[in-house]
Amino acid sequence: MAESPQARPGDGRAAIADELRRLEESAMYSAQMQFETAKHWRSVHLMMGIPTSLLAAVAGTTALVESTGRIAAGILALVSAGISAIMTTVNAPQRMTHATTCANAYLEVQTAARQTRTVDLPGLPAGEARAMLAELTARRDEQNRAADPPSRRAYRRAQANIGRGGQTYAVDRAGTTTEPSPTPP
Numbered sequence: 001m002a003e004s005p006q007a008r009p010g011d012g013r014a015a016i017a018d019e020l021r022r023l024e025e026s027a028m029y030s031a032q033m034q035f036e037t038a039k040h041w042r043s044v045h046l047m048m049g050i051p052t053s054l055l056a057a058v059a060g061t062t063a064l065v066e067s068t069g070r071i072a073a074g075i076l077a078l079v080s081a082g083i084s085a086i087m088t089t090v091n092a093p094q095r096m097t098h099a100t101t102c103a104n105a106y107l108e109v110q111t112a113a114r115q116t117r118t119v120d121l122p123g124l125p126a127g128e129a130r131a132m133l134a135e136l137t138a139r140r141d142e143q144n145r146a147a148d149p150p151s152r153r154a155y156r157r158a159q160a161n162i163g164r165g166g167q168t169y170a171v172d173r174a175g176t177t178t179e180p181s182p183t184p185p
Contacts, residue, residue, distance in 0.1 A: 013121065016129050020117035023136055027110035028167050030143070032158035033150035034103035040154065041096035048087045055080035095148070102147040109140045 059076035062069040113136050121129055150158070161167070 012126055013129065016126075016133050017117050017121055019133055020113045020121070020136070023113040023133075023140060024110050024117070027106045027113065027140055028162065029158055030140075030147065031103045031106035031110060032161050032167065033154045034099045034106060034147060036154035036157040036161075037148065037150050038096045038099035038103060040151070041092045041099060044090065045087070045092035045096065048083055048090075048092070052080050052083040052087065055083070098148065102143060105143045105146075106140075109136060109143065112136055112139075 055076050059073045059080060062076065063073035116129075116132050116136065120132070124132070165173075
């Protein structure tokens, strides 16, 4: 992240920049945890949905092909129905969508905080800067209320992703230049 803007004596600009940086970091971790949660629910949906479909297909085929396989077909159909009931109760697709929506909302807060800190803050009057910080904090707090709590696994995976640079832009990496690639003739 870029350096804090020059603090003007008594206007709290450095403190606002620090708070914006904290807001960025909080939103970054929250977004990554929600993305990890979305991945989890997608996996749950696939791990339950594929076997359910296959069991239902095998049960139907067994019932139609073999007259002696009625018991096996019935058992397979019951197992398939049981897994379907669990899938309906767990509602993994809706949970995945909710986690993805929350993650993207956190990314919006993160981006807005970074842009406010690095682009807008140096030229803003202190009162306006404070108001922008309050608005971004309110957005983050609203998102915190809407998001489901992440699991420990999502927390650990988010930390690992961020530690590997998963939220670092090339322009922010030390010693990296980001010149546009030449356009072909």
